[in-house]
Amino acid sequence: MQVIRTIAAFKAARRARAGSLGFVPTMGYLHQGHLALVRRCRAENDATAVSIFVNPTQFSPQEDLARYPRDEERDLRLLREVGTDLVFLPPPEEVYPPGFNTWVEVLGVTERLEGAHRPGHFRGVATVVAKLFNIVEPTRAYFGQKDAQQVVVIQKLVADLTMNLEVVVCPTVREPDGLAMSSRNVYLDPEQRRAALVLFRALELARTLYAGGERSADRIRARMTHLIQEEPRARIDYISLADPRTLGELSEIRGGVLVSLAVRIGATRLIDNVVLGVEQ
Ligand code: PAF
Numbered sequence: 001m002q003v004i005r006t007i008a009a010f011k012a013a014r015r016a017r018a019g020s021l022g023f024v025p026t027m028g029y030l031h032q033g034h035l036a037l038v039r040r041c042r043a044e045n046d047a048t049a050v051s052i053f054v055n056p057t058q059f060s061p062q063e064d065l066a067r068y069p070r071d072e073e074r075d076l077r078l079l080r081e082v083g084t085d086l087v088f089l090p091p092p093e094e095v096y097p098p099g100f101n102t103w104v105e106v107l108g109v110t111e112r113l114e115g116a117h118r119p120g121h122f123r124g125v126a127t128v129v130a131k132l133f134n135i136v137e138p139t140r141a142y143f144g145q146k147d148a149q150q151v152v153v154i155q156k157l158v159a160d161l162t163m164n165l166e167v168v169v170c171p172t173v174r175e176p177d178g179l180a181m182s183s184r185n186v187y188l189d190p191e192q193r194r195a196a197l198v199l200f201r202a203l204e205l206a207r208t209l210y211a212g213g214e215r216s217a218d219r220i221r222a223r224m225t226h227l228i229q230e231e232p233r234a235r236i237d238y239i240s241l242a243d244p245r246t247l248g249e250l251s252e253i254r255g256g257v258l259v260s261l262a263v264r265i266g267a268t269r270l271i272d273n274v275v276l277g278v279e280q
Pocket of ligand 1: 025026027053055058125128129147150
């Protein structure tokens, strides 16, 4: 496994490899969700590249950039164990040198949900992902469905700018009790960890109501809201039932629906989602 910290060295390593290259961009502090992406990437490509970069431009000044969990040594051990060919681990000034002033903005699908609650977040994501794609030149790039809006934004970025790669979306990996894996779960104390299950329970409620024939998004949203409000440690940022492609909010479900939510458990903001009525 080659660990590379500069763009020039990564490009040279990339050029030295013929065949397909799969790419898993990450912010490190890897969990089983990331490793599932790497395994799938390995199975579908001749070689696998992973980036570890806590991207400062996707955090707002109020957010947790400084306390975002990091453990480079453990990440590299896990990547070695699962089998990774190239790891790109640049310092911030390599990605954003002095004078950096070009931004990639995907409009429309970034305006709601996470975009509405985290101004500038998707500008930072789209910019760093576009830059990483230019450096890595992957054949395929792998993203988790857990960040549902991020997936829609990146698919739009790749389509609109005619980028020459395939975006592969992989299912959310969950703990045995249903909590979606996230690097942020480490912030939860045992009581908060128990309370955090309310996200999964609310999504399961939506799934059950939908399976029973309920097609009123408003009624499903109301039932989910009520369930979460019964958990005293939880504070709802949003509950959304939206068109899975445009992310436009629905009141009646006619085709598929992306049910997504963001909930604060103490100081930790968690997101999760499920797609209903669409073959995935
Ligand atoms: O999903 C993430 O970890 C990040 O948003 C990404 C795609 C690596 C960009 O910084």
